[in-house]
Amino acid sequence: MSGRDYDAIIVGASFAGLAVARRLSGRVLLLDRNEVGAVQTSACGTPLWVPQALGVAHSVLQIHDKLTVRGPSRTVTYDLSAVPFCTFDYKRFCQGLLEQTRARFLRVSVTGVEDGAVRTSDGRFTAPVIVDCSGWRGALVNDGAPASPAAAGHFSFGLETKTDLSDEGLSFWLDGSLIPRGLGWIFPVGTGSLIGLGSYVGLSKLKPALERFLRDRGAVATTYHGTYFPHRLLRPTVGRLFAVGDAAGQCLPLTAEGIRPALYFGVECGRIVQRILEGRLGLTEGLERYRSIVDRHRQAYRLLRVAQWVAEHAPTRWFVALTGLAGRRPVLPRWWPRYGWFGRFDPDPAVV
Numbered sequence: 001m002s003g004r005d006y007d008a009i010i011v012g013a014s015f016a017g018l019a020v021a022r023r024l025s026g027r028v029l030l031l032d033r034n035e036v037g038a039v040q041t042s043a044c045g046t047p048l049w050v051p052q053a054l055g056v057a058h059s060v061l062q063i064h065d066k067l068t069v070r071g072p073s074r075t076v077t078y079d080l081s082a083v084p085f086c087t088f089d090y091k092r093f094c095q096g097l098l099e100q101t102r103a104r105f106l107r108v109s110v111t112g113v114e115d116g117a118v119r120t121s122d123g124r125f126t127a128p129v130i131v132d133c134s135g136w137r138g139a140l141v142n143d144g145a146p147a148s149p150a151a152a153g154h155f156s157f158g159l160e161t162k163t164d165l166s167d168e169g170l171s172f173w174l175d176g177s178l179i180p181r182g183l184g185w186i187f188p189v190g191t192g193s194l195i196g197l198g199s200y201v202g203l204s205k206l207k208p209a210l211e212r213f214l215r216d217r218g219a220v221a222t223t224y225h226g227t228y229f230p231h232r233l234l235r236p237t238v239g240r241l242f243a244v245g246d247a248a249g250q251c252l253p254l255t256a257e258g259i260r261p262a263l264y265f266g267v268e269c270g271r272i273v274q275r276i277l278e279g280r281l282g283l284t285e286g287l288e289r290y291r292s293i294v295d296r297h298r299q300a301y302r303l304l305r306v307a308q309w310v311a312e313h314a315p316t317r318w319f320v321a322l323t324g325l326a327g328r329r330p331v332l333p334r335w336w337p338r339y340g341w342f343g344r345f346d347p348d349p350a351v352v
């Protein structure tokens with residue numbers, strides 16, 4: 001075995017990649033073009049149980065037990081106390097997960113797969129098991145032809161900035177004059193808030209509208225970050241590749257929650273890959289088992305996709321009225337805990 005041959009290679013060291021890596025005990029190579037936790041693309045809002053279950057609760061910045069949906073003429077407040085949410089520090093979260101892995105981390109850019117080898121800016125690396133966790137572009141699963149958001153129509157786009165605005169609870173803004181077929185958000189993060197806009201139809205020139213949104217709130221932008229995220233399940237396996245997180249379209253439609261699915265499917269994929277590495281499962285059987293786990297959740301994705309379609313196409317005041325109905329007793333206790341616990345994984349010790 002040379003220094004370029006591994007038992008498993010994982011491309012992408014963010015939520016999905018780290019969740020897979022921390023389950024593995026063999027010779028594992030973890031590749032990313034950035035240092036772990038260095039480039040945040042997300043508002044980092046997720047149920048509080050997620051960082052707790054993964055042993056990275058020290059990354060939590062603020063806990064939220066209410067969510068406010070603001071329309072042009074009506075405001076609806078949800079009580080989240082049955083499943084509280086939190087916002088967390090991306091760098092601390094990712095580095096906390098990295099500390100739980102035995103993988104070798106290498107900072108390189110990955111350009112595709114060739115004859116079973118992963119092609120990178122530092123040459124080729126081989127492994128019998130390869131997992132693509134490279135986000136919406138799917139560097140491996142779309143080998144040589146990275147996903148094109150405009151052509152595919154499977155992607156939303158989000159842009160946000162950190163501001164010094166303090167607030168309580170999470171807020172979503174549904175207002176066609178602010179952003180048509182999309183939403184705005186304010187996610188407090190302890191000191192300050194992340195404020196952003198998301199377009200369900202993948203419009204990426206959101207800065208002027210975001211600047212107006214900030215001005216109206218009296219908030220001052222710092223640096224901006226933004227990218228695409230999928231709103232449709234894509235292929236969880238391609239040939240002999242596993243795909244996890246945004247690379248497999250696992251971000252939830254409507255709410256744009258992609259962290260929890262990336263971690264959940266990452267944990268599941270990691271369990272399967274570990275069994276392959278131990279010789280207890282064949283690769284073909286492992287790929288099949290992972291596909292069937294993802295398939296079990298297709299119905300939930302379809303429902304959220306329909307809800308997103310309604311949010312995009314119904315008059316905003318109707319949609320806000322619907323969110324009002326959904327936020328009331330006895331409706332809320334019927335669906336909120338089910339949504340909040342979606343993808344629940346038990347406190348999940350890493351292999352190390």
Ligand SMILES: Cc1cc2nc3c(=O)[nH]c(=O)nc-3n(C[C@H](O)[C@H](O)[C@H](O)COP(=O)(O)OP(=O)(O)OC[C@H]3O[C@@H](n4cnc5c(N)ncnc54)[C@H](O)[C@@H]3O)c2cc1C
Pocket residue numbers: 011012013014015016017031032033034039041042043044045046108109110111133134135136137139157158159160196225226227228229244245246247251256257258259260262
């Ligand atoms: C503005 C915005 C706000 C969001 N807010 C939330 C939120 O509050 N809560 C939530 O749950 N979801 C949120 N999301 C969605 C969420 O960020 C994604 O769904 C989630 O990050 C997916 O995780 P992932 O690990 O699959 O991919 P990513 O987090 O995108 O990670 C992919 C990794 O692969 C690396 N990589 C990519 N290409 C290559 C390559 N060619 N070579 C080497 N490395 C490569 C990248 O550097 C990166 O580290 C938000 C998205 C956006 C855009």
